Amino acid sequence: xxxxxxxxxxxxxxxxxxxxxxxxxxxxxxxxxxxxxxxxxxxxxxxxxxxxxxxxxxxxxxxxxxxxxxxxxxxxxxxxxxxxxxxxxxxxxxxxxxxxxxxxxxxxxxxxxxxxxxxxxxxxxxxxxxxxxxxxxxxxxxxxxxxxxxxxxxxxxxxxxxxxxxxxxxxxxxxxxxxxxxxxxxxxxxxxxxxxxxxxxxxxxxxxxxxxxxxxxxxxxxxxxxxxxxxxxxxxxxxxxxxxxxxxxxxxxxxxxxxxxxxxxxxxxxxxxxxxxx
Ligand code: ACM
Numbered sequence: 001x002x003x004x005x006x007x008x009x010x011x012x013x014x015x016x017x018x019x020x021x022x023x024x025x026x027x028x029x030x031x032x033x034x035x036x037x038x039x040x041x042x043x044x045x046x047x048x049x050x051x052x053x054x055x056x057x058x059x060x061x062x063x064x065x066x067x068x069x070x071x072x073x074x075x076x077x078x079x080x081x082x083x084x085x086x087x088x089x090x091x092x093x094x095x096x097x098x099x100x101x102x103x104x105x106x107x108x109x110x111x112x113x114x115x116x117x118x119x120x121x122x123x124x125x126x127x128x129x130x131x132x133x134x135x136x137x138x139x140x141x142x143x144x145x146x147x148x149x150x151x152x153x154x155x156x157x158x159x160x161x162x163x164x165x166x167x168x169x170x171x172x173x174x175x176x177x178x179x180x181x182x183x184x185x186x187x188x189x190x191x192x193x194x195x196x197x198x199x200x201x202x203x204x205x206x207x208x209x210x211x212x213x214x215x216x217x218x219x220x221x222x223x224x225x226x227x228x229x230x231x232x233x234x235x236x237x238x239x240x241x242x243x244x245x246x247x248x249x250x251x252x253x254x255x256x257x258x259x260x261x262x263x264x265x266x267x268x269x270x271x272x273x274x275x276x277x278x
Contacts, residue, residue: 002252005153006041006088007179009209010244011224011237016052016215019063023050026094027078035246037088040151043246046211047095047128047160047185048112054215057110057138064099064110069121080119091150092117093157093209095183098125102140109140114157114183116148124148129168132161147175153251155179160186163195173202174265178254182208186221199227203256203264205249212240229253 010029015021026045035041047053051063065071079090093114102109111127112135127142128135145168146157156172158180163169169180180198184191192208199206205228212222222239226247237243256264 002250002254003153004248004250005039006035006037006246006248007205007207007226008041008043008244008246009207009224009226009235010043010045011210011212011222012046012049012242013213014046014049014052014211017055017059017063018052019050022052023074026050027074029242029244030092031078031081033244034082034086034090036086037246040089040091040153041246042091042093042150042153042155042179042181042207043244044181044183044207044209045092045094046209047114047183048097049095049183049211051097052215053185053211053220054134054218055138060097060110060138061099061108064097066099067096067113067115067122067125072115072117072122075117076119076121079117083119089151090118091123093181093183095159095185097139098127100127104140110138111142112139112159113142114146114159114181116150116157118150123150126157126159128159128162130161130165135161145171145175147172147177149176153178155181158182160184163191163198166198166201169198169202169204173204177204178251179205179207182206184208184210185218186210187218189221192221192223192225195225196227196231196233199229200231201264203229203254203258205229205251205254212242 098113126146156177
């Protein structure tokens, strides 16, 4: 038996370009639907949940925010309110466009990011490392791994297309993450299955929070899920429902021992000897 906590996702349809609507929708939904807990609950929201997805670089520049505690005061108040009403500690992992410093000639740049929010304020953020398709014209890519510790739980953050690079999930886990949190606007219909593999091959829990609906030529595929290190799908929803699902998990299941004689990380010795040839 290990430490217990709750993992959750919120799947919904963000309204494109309407930050005010999306912020209010998310806060109100969570205020009304949060569940009771004594311990920690981590809730993951979709990629760019507060802005929508298929916007020009100029529009993202206008909508992006600096990730400061002041800029998320309504969220932070809502988290504190939920903690008072339903108990527990809360961490919300929310996809948003981040305004930040960069090396280009411009005074600020926009990143496709997640912001980590608790009742204490902004806990951290991660900027997407692997930009998908037109995102390359719209955002600056990140340059740091998203490994965090909150209330004694270590986890890694990823954003959507990061799923197709197994090295990233592996690196997060080798850096101590026991849980992989994917904030997504998935469009390729096989990504949900690949994310299941990230859980099993890394002996980690996976939370995938995907969005639903259409924007221009993009159809987002929903089917958010929570997967255990042994490949059990602990929660899954369909491709078009607004859903918040929370499940209790035991971090003891993330042991990297598969049998008494097999450790999924230590047994890599047979591959590491070929490293020079890669
Ligand atoms: C994606 O990375 N939003 C497909």
